[in-house]
Amino acid sequence: MQLDLLLTNARAQTLDGARPEARTIGVHQGRLVGFDEEVEGASAKETVDLEGAAVLPGFNDVHCHTTWFGLTLASVDVENLPGGLPEVYDRLAAAVAQTPEGEWVNGTGYSHRDYGDAYPDIEVLDRITDGRPLFVRQVSGHSAIVNTRALELAGVFEPGFEDPVGGQIVRDAAGRPTGLVEETAQALVQDLIRPYSVDTIVSALDLATDYYAKEGITSFGEAGIAAGWIGHSPIEITAYLRARAEGKLRARAQLMPAIDALHPVAANSADGFGIGLDLGMVTGFGDDTLSIGPVKIFMDGAMSGETAALTENYEGRDHAGYLQSDPEHLRRLTLDAYRSGWSLAVHAIGDLAVDEAIRNITEAIDTYGRRRIPNRIEHAGMVRDEHLPVLAEYGIAVTPQAAFFDAIGDGMLASIGPERAPMLYRGRSFVDAGVMLPGSSDRPCADGNVLRGIQAFVDRMTRGGRRSGPASECMTPEQAVRAYTEVAAAASGHGDVKGTLSTGKLADLVVLGASPMEVDPTVIRDIEVRATMMGGRFTHSKL
Structure with missing residues (x-):
């Protein structure tokens, strides 16, 4: 042969x-x-x-946002600019000059931690944009900065307006919107822009996966499609299929539908199908290049914006973040999805959210049995010691992003204080306890370069030169490499076809x-x- x-x-x-x-x-x-x-x-x-x-x-980033990343490559980048807020305003003004009247101005990458915990002044943004609506994503993706015109179009100033469940329009002491919109409230503005066309998504995938190839990435997990504030179109899978057909998908993709995309399906009552996608597709459908993975469920927000749900207040604050919905509603949603054939990918960062996620996932497994494709806790930002053996026993994977240490590590450490720092985005203790820890970046919320991610797992250094958590959480280089290869494949349910170089x-x-x-x-x-x-x-x- x-x-x-x-x-x-x-x-x-x-x-x-x-x-x-x-x-x-x-x-x-x-x-x-x-x-x-x-x-x-x-x-x-x-x-x-x-x-x-x-x-x-080949490297496998099991939790990233590829379409979103591709779109950012064509947006105004305002991440960590050396000139501070004046340079942010200058970049936005330059973009406005190229934007037709009435069209949206889109920016990305803002982090208040990079600008002395300050946010852009909405009055300055209104003056710069001259009547054009503005939407700037925070680097975490869990909040955004908008101007008054965007809020007007979203109906925020209409009589009787109320913040959506799981989010808020942030206001000053006088009750005026500041321009910061958090969590689910982002969708009020995003829904004025979405759905993106298939052409736009294909172009974004083309740009993003070309970038991935240059970094050694051959597989990735798209952490939320089709609905919610992380989805781009209800027909997002169509865009992936077309990108593959046109040679514009340069890495294998496991797609995680957002829970909002699932709905009751009128199957025969004897099937007990529950909720899902039309045609009855569930976790595992697809082939080696393009497949459907777990369903993405949000328990809480982000540590960077202090919307992650903690059991105790943030350091020096009078609040502890919040869950995305009533705990019983989230439990019921989790069980319904699992009963219907979906593996679970539950976003949980704060320790309260992690508590709830573990409780719900273990109940689902005890009630309905194991799945071929493992259940996961996305981010697992604060995990206590007593949870480690439970995660290992139930085969629940965790995806702590080492890339966060450099980008937002100093801010996160300040938010939770020194006593809770050992719980923050753990590494070695997961591995030692036998918990699956696949490599991931949450790109574009953080740097997605895998080699930088491997080093971050090893040294855990923040941008300010501190180590995040104790040295005992530092992984060995081999453990970090395996996280992005062998373990990533196993945690995605693909260990039989990739992750090692084997015949x-x-x-x-x-x-x-x-x-x-x-x-x-x-x-x-x-x-x-x-x-x-x-x-x-x-x-x-x-x-």
Whole structure:
């Protein structure tokens, strides 16, 4: 048999205990078919000499927002500008000059922590935008900054207006909106912009996954589609299908519908189907390139905006954040989704939200049994010691984002104080307890570069030069690499087809200038990505 491809002179670390290393890799019909002596003497349509480069399984970011990230690449970037708020205003003014009258001005990446805890002045924004509506996403995604025109269009000034459940229009002491809208209240404005067209989403996926390929990413989990404030269109799956057909999807995608997209389906009563998507699609539907994953359920908000639900007040504050809805409603929603065949991906950051998420997920498992695709707690921002054995026993994965340490770590530590810091976005204690910890970034809420994420798991350093939590939470480089490869595949229910370089698995790999497991940990982020391969085809190459 003639192979499609032979990769020679590699220094592959397979992460497969049966063959930890390999020098030659054989690829045929998108799969890994053998290594070293197994392919010795085989001919191939193409042979690529890797000249001693390091090779690892392709990286898998299991929690990110790819369409949103693609859209940000075409929006006004106001993240951490050195000129402070004046530079924010200047950038927005420049965008306004290019925006036709009546059209939306869109920005992204704002974080009050970067600007001395200050937010833009709504009066200045109104003057700059000159009647155009404005929507600027906070970097966390859990709040946004808008101007008066946007609030008018959203009906905020209409008689009898009330904040939606799970969100609020922030007001000053006199009751005037400040321009900050939190959590579910964002949808009041977003729904004036959405749904995005399929063309727009396809273009965003094209931009985003081209970026992913340059960083060694071959798989990702899209954490919320089709509905809610994180969805872009009720036909978002159509956009993914078209992007794949047009060669604009350069990584494998597991799509997580937002719980708002699920609805009662009029199936035969004997089926007891419950809630889902039309045609009866549930978690697991799809193929190796595009599949439906767990359903995304929000328990609370974000630590950066202090909307995550804690059991005790934020440090120096008189509030403890809030749950997205009544706890019993969230419990019922979780059980209904699980009973209907959906694995669960429950967003829970504060320790109160984590308490509720664990209680609901374990009840669902005890009542209806295990799922092939594991249940997850997205972010798991504050987890107490007593929860570790429960998470391990029930096979619940957690997705703490190491990338947050640099971007918002100092602010988070200030928000919870030193006594609670050991609970914040834990790492090594999850691994030691046998809890699945797949790698993820929450991009564009944080830097999605995987090599930077690996280093962050290892050093946990904030932008201000502090370590987030105790040194005992630092993971080893190998543990961090496995988080983005082997564990990510298992937590997504795909451990049988990817995550290690093993015979029969998908030919998804990354070629690096050096191995993250062999260099000084302080320079992992600087390793060059020389090539990325998905299904035996290079999606990026500097070879």
